[in-house]
Amino acid sequence: xxxxxxxxxxxxxxxxxxxxxxxxxxxxxxxxxxxxxxxxxxxxxxxxxxxxxxxxxxxxxxxxxxxxxxxxxxxxxxxxxxxxxxxxxxxxxxxxxxxxxxxxxxxxxxxxxxxxxxxxxxxxxxxxxxxxxxxxxxxxxxxxxxxxxxxxxxxxxxxxxxxxxxxxxxxxxxxxxxxxxxxxxxxxxxxxxxxxxxxxxxxxxxxxxxxxxxxxxxxxxxxxxxxxxxxxxxxxxxxxxxxxxxxxxxxxxxxxxxxxxxxxxxxxxxxx
Amino acid sequence: xxxxxxxxxxxxxxxxxxxxxxxxxxxxxxxxxxxxxxxxxxxxxxxxxxxxxxxxxxxxxxxxxxxxxxxxxxxxxxxxxxxxxxxxxxxxxxxxxxxxxxxxxxxxxxxxxxxxxxxxxxxxxxxxxxxxxxxxxxxxxxxxxxxxxxxxxxxxxxxxxxxxxxxxxxxxxxxxxxxxxxxxxxxxxxxxxxxxxxxxxxxxxxxxxxxxxxxxxxxxxxxxxxxxxxxxxxxxxxxxxxxxxxxxxxxxxxxxxxxxxxxxxxxxxxxxxxxxxxxxxxxxxxxxxxxxxxxxxxxxxxxxxxxxxxxxxxxxxxxxxxxxxxxxxxxxxxxxxxxxxxxxxxxxxxxxxxxxxxxxxxxxxxxxxxxxxxxxxxxxxxxxxxxxxxxxxxxxxxxxxxxxxxxxxxxxxxxxxxxxxxxxxxxxxxxxxxxxxxxxxxxxxxxxxxxxxxxxxxxxxxxxxxxxxxxxxxxxxxxxxxxxxxxxxxxxxxxxxxxxxxxxxxxxxxxxxxxxxxxxxxxxxxxxxxxxxxxxxxxxxxxxxxxxxxxxxxxxxxxxxxxxxxxxxxxxxxxxxxxxxxxxxxxxxxxxxxxxxxxxxxxxxxxxxxxxxxxxxxxxxxxxxxxxxxxxxxxxxx
Numbered sequence: 001x002x003x004x005x006x007x008x009x010x011x012x013x014x015x016x017x018x019x020x021x022x023x024x025x026x027x028x029x030x031x032x033x034x035x036x037x038x039x040x041x042x043x044x045x046x047x048x049x050x051x052x053x054x055x056x057x058x059x060x061x062x063x064x065x066x067x068x069x070x071x072x073x074x075x076x077x078x079x080x081x082x083x084x085x086x087x088x089x090x091x092x093x094x095x096x097x098x099x100x101x102x103x104x105x106x107x108x109x110x111x112x113x114x115x116x117x118x119x120x121x122x123x124x125x126x127x128x129x130x131x132x133x134x135x136x137x138x139x140x141x142x143x144x145x146x147x148x149x150x151x152x153x154x155x156x157x158x159x160x161x162x163x164x165x166x167x168x169x170x171x172x173x174x175x176x177x178x179x180x181x182x183x184x185x186x187x188x189x190x191x192x193x194x195x196x197x198x199x200x201x202x203x204x205x206x207x208x209x210x211x212x213x214x215x216x217x218x219x220x221x222x223x224x225x226x227x228x229x230x231x232x233x234x235x236x237x238x239x240x241x242x243x244x245x246x247x248x249x250x251x252x253x254x255x256x257x258x259x260x261x262x263x264x265x266x267x268x269x270x271x272x
Numbered sequence: 273x274x275x276x277x278x279x280x281x282x283x284x285x286x287x288x289x290x291x292x293x294x295x296x297x298x299x300x301x302x303x304x305x306x307x308x309x310x311x312x313x314x315x316x317x318x319x320x321x322x323x324x325x326x327x328x329x330x331x332x333x334x335x336x337x338x339x340x341x342x343x344x345x346x347x348x349x350x351x352x353x354x355x356x357x358x359x360x361x362x363x364x365x366x367x368x369x370x371x372x373x374x375x376x377x378x379x380x381x382x383x384x385x386x387x388x389x390x391x392x393x394x395x396x397x398x399x400x401x402x403x404x405x406x407x408x409x410x411x412x413x414x415x416x417x418x419x420x421x422x423x424x425x426x427x428x429x430x431x432x433x434x435x436x437x438x439x440x441x442x443x444x445x446x447x448x449x450x451x452x453x454x455x456x457x458x459x460x461x462x463x464x465x466x467x468x469x470x471x472x473x474x475x476x477x478x479x480x481x482x483x484x485x486x487x488x489x490x491x492x493x494x495x496x497x498x499x500x501x502x503x504x505x506x507x508x509x510x511x512x513x514x515x516x517x518x519x520x521x522x523x524x525x526x527x528x529x530x531x532x533x534x535x536x537x538x539x540x541x542x543x544x545x546x547x548x549x550x551x552x553x554x555x556x557x558x559x560x561x562x563x564x565x566x567x568x569x570x571x572x573x574x575x576x577x578x579x580x581x582x583x584x585x586x587x588x589x590x591x592x593x594x595x596x597x598x599x600x601x602x603x604x605x606x607x608x609x610x611x612x613x614x615x616x617x618x619x620x621x622x623x624x625x626x627x628x629x630x631x632x633x634x635x636x637x638x639x640x641x642x643x644x645x646x647x648x649x650x651x652x653x654x655x656x657x658x659x660x661x662x663x664x665x666x667x668x669x670x671x672x673x674x675x676x677x678x679x680x681x682x683x684x685x686x687x688x689x690x691x692x693x694x695x696x697x698x699x700x701x702x703x704x705x706x707x708x709x710x711x712x713x714x715x716x717x718x719x720x721x722x723x724x725x726x727x728x729x730x731x732x733x734x735x736x737x738x739x740x741x742x743x744x745x746x747x748x749x750x751x752x753x754x755x756x757x758x759x760x761x762x763x764x765x766x767x768x769x770x771x772x773x774x775x776x777x778x779x780x781x782x783x784x785x786x787x788x789x790x791x792x793x794x795x796x797x798x799x800x801x802x803x804x805x806x807x808x809x810x811x812x813x814x815x816x817x818x819x820x821x822x823x824x825x826x827x828x829x830x831x832x833x834x835x836x837x838x839x840x841x842x843x844x845x846x847x848x849x850x851x852x853x854x855x856x857x858x859x860x861x862x863x864x865x866x867x868x869x870x871x872x873x874x875x876x877x878x879x880x881x882x883x884x885x886x887x888x889x890x891x892x893x894x895x896x897x898x899x900x901x902x903x904x905x906x907x908x909x910x
Contacts, residue, residue, distance in 0.1 A: 057455070058403060064454035065402040066295055071455075229290035229375070230403060 004041070005030040007161045009170040010077040017080045018263040019271060027268035028070075030077075031055050034193040034251060036227060038063035039071075051266065055253040072266055075253035078197050081173050083257070091181050091202070097128035098185040099203075100153075101194035102138070103212050114210065115144055118189055119151040121209030125237045129154070131183065133176075133194070136160045177201070191227050191234050199239070200248040208237040286358050289351075289375025291403035296354040298332030298398065299361075304452035308394035308429065309334035310495035311600050311618040312587040316484070316557065319581060320389050320425050321345050328387045328419060330377060331394030331429075332357070335364050340619075341391070342368040349373060349387070351380055353401040376404035377412070384418040388425070392416060393555065394493055395429040397462050406460040410474055417478045420560040426480060428556045430464045430471050431492040435552035436521070436541055442529040442830055468549055471556075480558035484583045489517055490524030490538070492553025498587040503605060504548040512603070512611045514542040515646050515721070516588055519709070523590065532831035533751045539649070557583075587616065597625060597797055599634045599724060603641070611641035630796040631701075631726040642721060644714030651708055651744060658756040664773045670711070671737055671774040673718045677703045678733040686729065687788050697733040701726040704793070707740040709747070729792060738778055739786040742767040742816065752832025759839045764816040787812040 005011050005026045014030070015023035028051035031039040039054040046052075051070045054060055060071040082089070102118050122130055132148040132155050139145060139157035148155045158176045159169030169175070176197060180186065186198025189209040199205040211224040228235045233243050249255065258266065299307050308331065321327060321344040329338065330351045342348045342365055350365075351373045352358050358374035365372075373380055377399035392399070396412045407415075413428070420426050432438070456462055465474050475482060485501035497520040499513065521538035541550050584602035591597040600621040603613050615622045615634050624633045647670065654662035675697070683696035705725040712719050745763035748755050755761070757769065764783055771778045790812055795805040875881055895902075 061402040061454040061456075065293065065451050067451050225288075226290075226292075226294075229288055229292075229379075232290075 002029050002044070004032045004044070006168045007032040008077070008172040009168055010173075012168075012170040013077045013081050013084065013173060014263060014267065015269070016084055018260045018267070018269055020264075020269060021272065024267075024269050026053070027051065028053050028072075028266070031059065034076075034196050035059055036062075036230070038066050038068055053266065056251050056256070057253070058250070073253055073256045074263070074266065075255075075257040078173060078177075078193075078200065079252050079254050079257055081177060082201070085174065085177065088177050088181055091184070095182050095184055097130055097183055098122075098126045098187055098206075099131045099133060099180060099183040099198065100126070101133050101186070101188045101192065103188060103190040103192060115147045117210045118212075119147060119153075121189070122153070122187070123151070125206060125208055126185070126187065128184070131156060131179070133158060133179065173197075187237075190224060191231065196248050196251055199244040200252055200254075202241075204241060205234070205239045205244050206237045207235045207239070285370065286362050286372045286374055288355075289373055289379040289381075291353075291376035291379060291401045292355045292358070292374045293353050293401045293403075294355050296402075297356045297360075298352070298354055299335060299357045304332075304398075304450070305493065307332035307334045308493045309337060309592070310393075310488075311337075311589055311595075311598065311621065312488075312495055312498050313337070313393055313427075313555070314340060314618045315581055315587070315600075315602070315616050316486075316498075316555075316583065317341065317391065317427065318344060319583075320427070320557070325388045326386065327389045327391060328382075329391040329393075330380075330399045330416070331392055331396075332398055333391075333394060335361060338370075339365060339368070342370050345369070345389075347371070349382070351375075351377055351399065353377075353399065376401040377415075378404055378407055382419060385421045387419050388421055389427070390416055390420050390424070391427045393427060393429040395431050395553070396464070397431075400462070402454055406457040406462060408460050409462055409464050410478070413474060413478050413480075417480055417560055422560055424560050425483075426556075426558045426560060428475075428558065429488075429492060430554045430556065432468075432549075432551055432553055433463060433466055434550070435492070436489075436534075436537060436550045437491050437525070437552040439550075440521075440525065440530045440532065440534050440537060442531045468554065471554065475556060475558060479561045480556075481561060482556050482558050484557040486555045486587075487548050487551035488553045488555055490521040490534075490552060494524060494592060495553075495555075496520045496524060496589050496592050498555065499547060499551075500583060500585050501548060503585045504545075504551075506545075509543050509545070510605075510609070511645055512605075512641050513547060513586070514539040516586065516603075517542045517547065519590070520588070523592070530829050532829040533753065534829075535751070536753075581616075589621075591797070594798060596627070597632055599632070599637060601634075601637055610643070612639070613641055614638050628796040629727050629729045629792050631728065632724050633726065634724055636702075637722060637724045642712035642714075642719035644712040644717075644719070646709065646721070647711040647713045647718065648708035648744065648747065650713060652748070652753060655748060655753065655755040660756055663756075663770070666713075667741075667770050667773045669713070670708070670718065670740070671776070674699060674703060674706065674737060674740075675733055681730070683730055683732055685785075687785065698730050699733050699736050701728060701731075704729070704731050704736050704739075704789070708744045727793060729789070731789060734776060734782060735785045735789055737774075737776060738767060738771065738782050739789050741770045741778075742783070742786055743790075744770070752829060752836050754835070759836065759843055762817050767816075783816060784813065787816070 006023070010030055010032060011023035011026060014026070015021070029040060029044070029046065031052075031054045032041075034055070037059075039052060039059040040046075046068070049070060051072055052063065052068060053072050053074050054063070055073070055076040057073050060073055063071060100118075100122055102115065122132075130153045132153045134144065134148070134155060134157050136157055136159065139155070145155050156179065158179065159172045161168065161172060176194075180198050180201060180203060183198075183203060185206060186195055186203040187206040187208070188195045189207070190211045191207050195205050195207060231247065233239070234247055264270070298304055301307075314337070321341065323344070323346055325345040326347050326349075327341070327345045328349045328351070329341065332352065332354075333350075338348070338350060338361065347369045349371045350361060352361065353374070353376065355374055358372050361370075361372055396409050396416075399412065400407070416426055416428070465471050472482070486498040487501065487504055488495040489497040489499075497516055499516075503513070517538040518535045521534040525534045541547055585605050586603040587600070588603065589598050589600045591599075598621060600616040600618045601613050602616050603611050605611050615638050622634050624635075625631070647666070651663065651666055654660075654666060678697040678699045680695055681698045682693040683698055684691055684693045702720065702723055702725070704727050705722070706718075706720050710721050712721050742763055745766035747753075749761065749763055749766065755766075757766065761769075764778075767783065768778045787809055791805050791809045795808055798804070
């Protein structure tokens, strides 16, 4: 099925959860990131009648109003990952400081913005040690990396999300979870999946600084302004923990998680 | 953080609330069922508004209505959920005292008591966007109430879940849910409480007292008839209300698949006194209770023409789909049950109109509504009872009445190349519209119900009669209603049958001319194009010949379809037994023939036959030899 199902090792997590060693093809489309529209990247070509597996109910409704059907709300792969790794249920003993995710583009769309301004906004808001996690293509760019390294931040990447089923880092999200557990705060210049992930395991979230522009961002998504109007309470440098919990529970679909049997049934997977 | 800091004000008057729908439009009807649109609320709302009023309107509402309302108030705030709609309204309402808020209503943060009048004619469910958190109907009602100043007014539309339109609709529950019916939380009731009593209780619990209460038809958002609650409660069997509701449903439900004939059901609803409880929707004009004495409500009844408009017993319009021809009028019923009709000015609704050969003079509609029963209904009743005698009486009375209006004049066939005139019985233009569904008959006198239509065409009596009869033929057959004739009947055949009762011979030429007349009048009214006119003519000419009830999509009602299936099954069984009988008869003849043949063969093979042949052989030989001569002698043979 669609190659985006395998991004970030999502299919591998779901297979692991469903009791399979390696993920067969998923019969349908799996939402691969937090999304403010119908759950999928603009321009995704859908095959009529194929199920759409999404994280939250809001996505389903918006998609419905746009003419899409066959939605199944199953929660996010991240939430399943948490179930698979109870040993990471609590913060690391030496957890400290902030992990910051500058808003990332991907191979096809680059973000436009000044990384120096992000560094300044981090220094403004953060007190403890700071880890900056760059996406793979930005991490490979020594100039960008140096901006953060020179500021005294630790710079890491969680890996490559994969493209067309190739080179997917199967442990992308596990690496992210392990790394997140070593921090107390999660921050970004845009409300994004990474902030949701961090906040969902109890890191105190913060959103501040230049939100940067995504190259050729499709206007149907409404941009950052729409996100801010929808969730003004989440677009703050220091988001209260109870607000963050309610938000991440809703958006990651924590009330919608399916059993391994149901996942196998929905994805048309069979035990080996 | 205050709400205003969370809002982004564009360079226009639009405030984005959050959750605005970017790929959606309620106003164009491209994404859902279209906005609330009815000219009938204008005279009602006008009484609540003046130049110092601060008003809020929520939910999808037709732009022309918003424009009209914005002219009558000091300031108007509009809440819509669709961004393209907000943008379109911003352009359309340029220069008006209007602010537009776009997004989910739950994020609308104006302080309590901000408005003199809050209007929610479309009701509550559609104020929320696909991004909204589901809020129960009752909570939203309280929120709307809070926005009204103490002593101010809230006008609320409520959709009846068990309204006649919902019950008749065979489509919505069959076809897959449309884009506007996105999934909602099954634990939260977004729709109004079930039943009128529950709605009333909800209003009361929200501290709202109902000043006026109207039942609306044929759809809550597309209203062409409003009847005051005081008229509907405690009354039964009102013929005028039955006619009004029947025609409202006929026009409103259009060609949608239905469970049963909407005109009949609408009529029965009124006849049974259930017009209030089965109304597709209700419109409430309520007052928010004030700690001080509440300002007195408007006058309870419509007063004289020049005085206060008041709240009339009923308001009606027609041609919602073709507003050029629409007339708005109000009706009031006196103590004896007689109805008076007078015109209401909404835009140009009272001025005369003309297009092509068609004319409409609204002033002719004013006055008493004729007494009696609708002629069509009397015909249908006779049909239902297989009462041919009554049908004959009715056709004769009608034809006589129409005949009496005619006078002998030189007439030129407008649809013929031949321009020579001959003497014909020509009826006046207004009488052309006296078809069965527009004539009241009290047993003695016939009168036209809606006399506002006229035509400049000269129409001979026979063409007008043919047209009236054929229209009725369509009504009976397309509706799948019971009638005394075989089910293979076509509208044209029925026309011929009915016309023969008054001694008029309907020729194909007469049918063709009546179809042309129909195109001139109907086509013009529907504002048809040339192609549309041709299509209508083609349909009338071909469908007129076809037995109805057997074509796909006909009849529209499921109940009538079942009845038709039953009737066809009976006739099929009858035809089957006729075939069996014929088969048996043929078999009998076959047997007989076989017996005869056997006898003939026996004779041929007998000795006496051989002897006889031998004896007659020379004569036969001679006869064959002289045959050419015999032939030549026979006169006429070649």
